[in-house]
Amino acid sequence: xxxxxxxxxxxxxxxxxxxxxxxxxxxxxxxxxxxxxxxxxxxxxxxxxxxxxxxxxxxxxxxxxxxxxxxxxxxxxxxxxxxxxxxxxxxxxxxxxxxxxxxxxxxxxxxxxxxxxxxxxxxxxxxxxxxxxxxxxxxxxxxxxxxxxxxxxxxxxxxxxxxxxxxxxxxxxxxxxxxxxxxxxxxxxxxxxxxxxxxxxxxxxxxxxxxxxxxxxxxxxxxxxxxxxxxxxxxxxxxxxxxxxxxxxxxxxxxxxxxxxxxxxxxxxxxxxxxxxxxxxxxxxxxxxxxxxxxxxxxxxxxxxxxxxxxxxxxxxxxxxxxxxxxxxxxxxxxxxxxxxxxxxxxxxxxxxxxxxxxxxxxxxxxxxxx
Amino acid sequence: xxxxxxxxxxxxxxxxxxxxxxxxxxxxxxxxxxxxxxxxxxxxxxxxxxxxxxxxxxxxxxxxxxxxxxxxxxxxxxxxxxxxxxxxxxxxxxxxxxxxxxxxxxxxxxxxxxxxxxxxxxxxxxxxxxxxxxxxxxxxxxxxxxxxxxxxxxxxxxxxxxxxxxxxxxxxxxxxxxxxxxxxxxxxxxxxxxxxxxxxxxxxxxxxxxxxxxxxxxxxxxxxxxxxxxxxxxxxxxxxxxxx
Numbered sequence: 001x002x003x004x005x006x007x008x009x010x011x012x013x014x015x016x017x018x019x020x021x022x023x024x025x026x027x028x029x030x031x032x033x034x035x036x037x038x039x040x041x042x043x044x045x046x047x048x049x050x051x052x053x054x055x056x057x058x059x060x061x062x063x064x065x066x067x068x069x070x071x072x073x074x075x076x077x078x079x080x081x082x083x084x085x086x087x088x089x090x091x092x093x094x095x096x097x098x099x100x101x102x103x104x105x106x107x108x109x110x111x112x113x114x115x116x117x118x119x120x121x122x123x124x125x126x127x128x129x130x131x132x133x134x135x136x137x138x139x140x141x142x143x144x145x146x147x148x149x150x151x152x153x154x155x156x157x158x159x160x161x162x163x164x165x166x167x168x169x170x171x172x173x174x175x176x177x178x179x180x181x182x183x184x185x186x187x188x189x190x191x192x193x194x195x196x197x198x199x200x201x202x203x204x205x206x207x208x209x210x211x212x213x214x215x216x217x218x219x220x221x222x223x224x225x226x227x228x229x230x231x232x233x234x235x236x237x238x239x240x241x242x243x244x245x246x247x248x249x250x251x252x253x254x255x256x257x258x259x260x261x262x263x264x265x266x267x268x269x270x271x272x273x274x275x276x277x278x279x280x281x282x283x284x285x286x287x288x289x290x291x292x293x294x295x296x297x298x299x300x301x302x303x304x305x306x307x308x309x310x311x312x313x314x315x316x317x318x319x320x321x322x323x324x325x326x327x328x329x330x331x332x333x334x335x336x337x338x339x340x341x342x343x344x345x346x347x348x349x350x351x352x353x354x355x356x357x358x359x360x361x362x363x364x365x366x367x368x369x370x371x
Numbered sequence: 372x373x374x375x376x377x378x379x380x381x382x383x384x385x386x387x388x389x390x391x392x393x394x395x396x397x398x399x400x401x402x403x404x405x406x407x408x409x410x411x412x413x414x415x416x417x418x419x420x421x422x423x424x425x426x427x428x429x430x431x432x433x434x435x436x437x438x439x440x441x442x443x444x445x446x447x448x449x450x451x452x453x454x455x456x457x458x459x460x461x462x463x464x465x466x467x468x469x470x471x472x473x474x475x476x477x478x479x480x481x482x483x484x485x486x487x488x489x490x491x492x493x494x495x496x497x498x499x500x501x502x503x504x505x506x507x508x509x510x511x512x513x514x515x516x517x518x519x520x521x522x523x524x525x526x527x528x529x530x531x532x533x534x535x536x537x538x539x540x541x542x543x544x545x546x547x548x549x550x551x552x553x554x555x556x557x558x559x560x561x562x563x564x565x566x567x568x569x570x571x572x573x574x575x576x577x578x579x580x581x582x583x584x585x586x587x588x589x590x591x592x593x594x595x596x597x598x599x600x601x602x603x604x605x606x607x608x609x610x611x612x613x614x615x
Contacts, residue, residue, distance in 0.1 A: 001480055008477035012466065019465045205459030212425045212455040212532075213478050214447065 005215060009223030016197065017227055027193070031185045031235045032242065038177035039247050049133055050078040052096035054087045057106035061148070065118065068144050069100065074136050091123055098122040098133045110148070178243035179331035180304030182236055183324040186262070187298050189232045190269030191276065192290035194225050198277035199286040217366065225270045232266045233259075252338035261334065261344065264351050265327040271358035272323070278365035298324045323354045377436075378403050378530050378561045379424065384433035386419050393419040395584040397433070401530075401563060401577075406556050408575030408592075409565040412612055416584040417565045421534055424563070426450055438529045451480070454523035454560075458535035461519035464508040468499070471507060472522055479526035486525075493521045513544030517551060524555050531555065533564040537571065549574050572604040580611050587611050 017023060051069065055062050069075045078096045081087040087099050103109065103117035110116040120137050122130035201207040201224075210220050240258075243249035251258075272294070280286035300306065301315065302324040308316055319325055330347035333339035341348070379401035386394040393416045401407045411417045422428040424437055426446035435442045438452035462471040469490060476486035494500045497517060499510075507515060516536060524531050533552075537545045549571065556562050564575065572578050573592050580588040580595075588595055588611055592604055601607045 005478055005480070008474055012463070012470070012474050015470065016463070016465055205457050206463065208427065208457055209455060209460055210478075211427055212450060212453070213475070214450045214480065215478055 002216075002219070006219050006223055009215065009219060010226045013197070013224055014227045017231070023193070027189060027231060027235070030188075031181070031239050034181050034185065035178065035239050035242050035247075038181060039242075047074065048076040049074060049098065049129075050096045051075045052079045052081055052087055052090050052099045053077055054081045054084060054099060054101045056104045057102040059107035061107035061110055061116070062102040062118075064148070065102075065141055065144055066100070068140050069137060072136070072140055074133075074140075087121075091121065094123065096123070097126075097129065098137065100137070110145070177304070178239065178247070178249050179328045179335065180299075180302070182239050182262070182331060183265070183302060183304065183327045184295065184298050185235050185239060186232050186266055186327075187269050187272075187294050187324060188290075189235055190225075190228055190266050191273035191294055192287065193231075194228050194270055194273035195276035195280065195286040195290055196283050197228075198224055198274065199280050199283045202277070203282045221274060225274070228270065228273075229263075229266055232269070233262070236262045236266075249335065251335050253334035254340065257341060257344070258331070258334050261327065261330050261348065261351075264348060264355070265323070268323055268351050268355045268358070271355050271362060275358045275362045275365070278362050297322050301325070302328055304328060323351060326350050376403050377401065378438055379407075379563065380434070380436040381424075382434040384420070384423065384435055385431045386416075386423060386428070387431045392584050394423070394430075397586055399579060399586065399589055401561055403529075403561055404556055404559050405577065406552060406562045406564065406575045408572050408578040409563065409581070410569070410572055410578060410608060411565075411581030415581040417581055418534065420581070421532055421563075421565060425453060425455055425532055452529045454526065454528040454531035456519050456523040456531070456533050456536055458538050461512075461515040462507050462522060465506060467504050467506055468494070468510070468518065469503050471518070472525065475522050476525055481526055489525055493525065497521060513540045513547075516540055516544070517548055520548065520551055520555075524560055527558075528560060530561040530563060533562065535565055535567060538567060545571070569603070569605040569608050572608075578604070580608060582612050 017027075053066055055066070066077065070077055075098075079090060081090065081099075084101075087101070090096050091099055099119075099121040101119040101121065103119075106116050106118065118141060120134050122134050124130040198207075198221075201210065207220075211217070215223075240251070244251050273290075276286055276289050276293075280289055298304065301308075301311075301319040302322045303319070304324070308319050308325070311319065326347040330344040330351075333344050333347075337343070377400040379399075381397050381399050384394055384397040385392065395416075397420060409417055409421070419428065423430050423435055423442065426437075426442045426449045429443060437449045440448040440452070442449050463474070466474065472490040472493070473486055476489070477483075481489070490503075491500075494503055497514075499514065499518075502510065502514075507518075510518070520531075520533070520536060523533075537548055540548070545568070552562055552564070552574075564571075566572065575592065577589065577591050578595060579586055588598075588607070590598070592607075595607050596602065596604070599607050599610050601610060
């Protein structure tokens with residue numbers, strides 16, 4: 001009888017979801033729209049970046065360097081300048097993203113021990129892009145240097161720093177955003193939708209009726225969250241499928257582990273949702289808590305868009321409290337590095353800890369409310 | 372335990388929230404098949420008392436027995452023997468009439484054929500067989516309330532608690548609603564009802580009036596009127612709640 005009660009309750013909850021067309025659209029269209037937007041529009045990829053050249057040398061070597069920059073496909077020469085002021089104006093106006101400045105004696109100085117001078121001036125108002133541009137250009141110039149000088153004449157450079165981007169060698173933004181979008185959508189569906197749907201019962205007064213009925217509190221909670229577990233999994237896999245098949249995001253790890261980690265994260269998000277619903281008096285508050293306490297930090301602090309290493313230290317500490325951080329990190333390890341449980345055990349453990357903590361808090365709050 | 376005709380038995384019930392005493396030494400019992408009215412101004416402690424009777428809240432002290440079970444020790448058994456309908460919530464708007472009946476029928480442990488049989492009976496008695504598969508949101512408030520009452524007694528509980536069941540409905544519907552209440556009482560279901568409408572108090576067998584967490588009067592409506600030399604329950608209520 002307990003199973004039958006529970007089943008009828010789950011069916012009721014599913015009907016609520018499927019009869020609310022607006023929510024349904026939010027639930028299914030939004031994840032797809034998100035990944036397409038992140039995949040196609042917000043791209044941190046470098047392609048045909050506009051550069052300007054201030055070539056004070058005008059010799060064979062400087063032309064070679066420019067040719068190489070252009071033929072790499074990353075850069076496109078927008079203009080040549082005759083004076084520094086002209087170049088700076090172009091940079092300021094945003095006509096070019098980076099300027100390449102050759103010293104007057106560039107070609108001849110290449111053979112000298114203190115080296116030749118080439119300067120990259122990047123528009124760092126977009127700091128991420130600027131850094132990537134300079135890194136790329138440096139790599140290309142270094143390559144030219146090695147090729148064009150013979151071994152004996154090569155400058156006494158004790159070591160050549162070669163920065164390579166592993167796991168995402170072409171720095172494709174969409175690779176980074178798939179785990180992030182999954183983390184965000186799952187928080188949204190699991191935590192926000194459940195907290196709203198539970199507070200709705202409170203607001204309408206039906207929770208009272210349910211609590212007075214022979215249904216046990218755990219049946220009510222389980223019945224309310226069960227449909228969202230399934231919805232969340234469907235969402236997670238549709239995001240993953242688009243990432244893998246449309247954007248060719250690598251998936252080198254085990255799907256089983258990925259499912260396990262995602263399920264753990266979904267349960268964590270649900271427990272967070274239940275916790276919110278024990279705190280929030282109505283749907284409005286539940287939504288605001290979910291949006292401002294969950295969505296924004298997920299986007300900003302979990303390493304989804306901004307690298308955690310670049311944050312001020314106190315924010316870095318704060319980001320340790322963001323459950324999505326661990327999910328994103330585990331997902332990246334599994335998807336890009338093919339990591340197994342032995343690599344992501346720490347994340348799994350931390351997420352389990354969060355899950356237990358939120359469940360404990362919810363149960364405690366639930367009891368307090370009943371008193 | 373008192374005589375077995377008492378389906379509700381409350382002795383020295385006290386409920387405190389911190390320093391505030393919501394229910395102060397309540398003593399009453401309700402007979403089987405009785406329509407028991409529970410009156411009081413807002414904040415007098417009605418809702419607190421009803422929550423304790425339904426097992427939703429625990430008494431600070433005192434004995435509360437509902438349907439023969441102590442609410443403190445056997446809340447689950449109490450929950451199975453009662454029905455409940457609140458002022459705020461009637462039924463789910465986005466489910467059809469039958470889906471609502473089926474949901475609550477199953478929750479109260481009725482079998483599927485039993486639910487079918489009883490819902491057919493109920494719908495034909497209410498005269499809304501045609502609306503069986505319509506969404507509840509398409510019905511008027513009056514119909515929703517009548518349906519909610521019928522759902523609350525679908526599992527034939529020993530007692531049904533009605534928390535301001537008729538607030539917001541028109542006088543004709545209220546009359547029809549009370550006819551439903553009488554029908555159920557005739558079938559042996561005890562009705563425990565709180566209301567704001569004092570004309571409805573006249574329909575009850577016995578009435579309690581609560582003021583500031585205490586029961587200030589408990590008797591039949593006619594006895595109360597005679598005792599306080601009033602013509603209507605309205606005057607009785609005003610005299611008790613505002614003595615000056």
